[in-house]
Each structure stands twice: as C-alpha cells, then as structure tokens.
Amino acid sequence: MKCVEGLALMMHYYPECPQPELTLGTSQHADSDFLMVLLNDQVSGLQVLYQNQWVDVPSVPGALVINIGDLLQLVSNDRFISAEHRVVVNSCRSRVSVACFFRSRLSNTSGELYGPIEELVFEENPPKYRTTTVKEYVTLFNSKGLDRTSVLLHFRV
Numbered sequence: 573m574k575c576v577e578g579l580a581l582m583m584h585y586y587p588e589c590p591q592p593e594l595t596l597g598t599s600q601h602a603d604s605d606f607l608m609v610l611l612n613d614q615v616s617g618l619q620v621l622y623q624n625q626w627v628d629v630p631s632v633p634g635a636l637v638i639n640i641g642d643l644l645q646l647v648s649n650d651r652f653i654s655a656e657h658r659v660v661v662n663s664c665r666s667r668v669s670v671a672c673f674f675r676s677r678l679s680n681t682s683g684e685l686y687g688p689i690e691e692l693v694f695e696e697n698p699p700k701y702r703t704t705t706v707k708e709y710v711t712l713f714n715s716k717g718l719d720r721t722s723v724l725l726h727f728r729v
C-alpha cells in the first residue's frame with residue numbers, strides 16, 4: 573500500500589519552564605500519518621488521552637513509543653484508533669525527543685488513494701471514510717492547526 577515509503581523526522585526540544593502549568597510543549601493532537609515511532613530522553617512529558625483523562629507515558633530507557641496515526645485509523649475503518657496526545661513541560665529539566673512519522677511520500681504525484689481496506693469492509697461494517705490522498709489529508713491537517721478537532725471528521729461518510 574506504500575503507506576510507509578515516506579519518512580518525516582521531527583526533533584523537539586522542550587526547555588524547562590518555571591511555571592509549567594501556564595504552558596504546553598505540544599498541544600492536543602493525533603498524528604497525521606500511519607505510524608509514528610518516538611524516541612525520547614529520560615524526561616517524561618508525553619501524555620495520552622485515555623477515557624477522557626490525560627495519562628503520563630513513562631519514559632523507559634531504550635524503549636520506543638509507537639503511536640497510531642489518523643491515516644491508519646482511516647484505512648483500518650476504525651479497527652485501530654489514533655492516539656490523542658500532548659506534551660507537558662517540566663519545571664526543572666529540559667526534554668528532547670525525536671519523532672519519526674511514516675506515511676507515503678508527499679511528492680508522490682501518482683496520488684495513491686487511501687480508504688478503508690476491502691478486507692475490513694462488509695455489510696454490517698460499511699466504510700466509515702471516503703478515500704483520500706495523503707497530500708489532501710496532510711494539507712488539511714496543516715491548514716487547520718491544532719484546534720483539538722479531528723481531521724478525520726472531514727472524511728467521514
């Protein structure tokens with residue numbers, strides 16, 4: 573499916589903040605890719621939204637965090653649900669993380685179409701999303717900004 577041909581790398585530096593309750597490192601969002609692999613240092617800060625509560629993701633030395641992104645939710649027809657997450661800052665320690673986003677290449681001019689995969693769609697479980705291209709999806713994601721609403725809603729049928 574060429575889902576993971578493209579790799580985007582993002583490196584984050586979150587400086588320590590004397591009043592962490594007044595700010596956020598990264599505000600709430602789900603990633604706009606298929607899968608994200610995250611490496612971070614010993615300083616925790618990543619939180620995942622679980623049953624309407626923010627839960628700390630512990631920082632385990634040598635471990636990688638794997639995040640399901642919106643596009644995997646779309647092609648799996650909600651079999652996999654993307655993780656809403658955010659990053660809080662620390663009052664005395666800075667934090668570094670490296671996020672690797674896997675998705676098809678944005679420069680792919682063939683405009684590969686992605687929609688719920690056939691094997692997961694049947695009469696009692698019809699497609700929940702229309703097809704889209706990664707380019708269309710990411711363009712909408714980037715233009716919308718992190719406003720706490722899911723881009724997936726625009727593709728719901």
Ligand SMILES: O=C(O)CCC(=O)C(=O)O
Nearest residue numbers: 582584598618659669671
């Ligand atoms: O820094 C982190 O732990 C997460 C960063 C993140 O969510 C992102 O780059 O999309």
Ligand SMILES: [Fe+2]
Nearest residue numbers: 601602603657
């Ligand atoms: Fe993210």
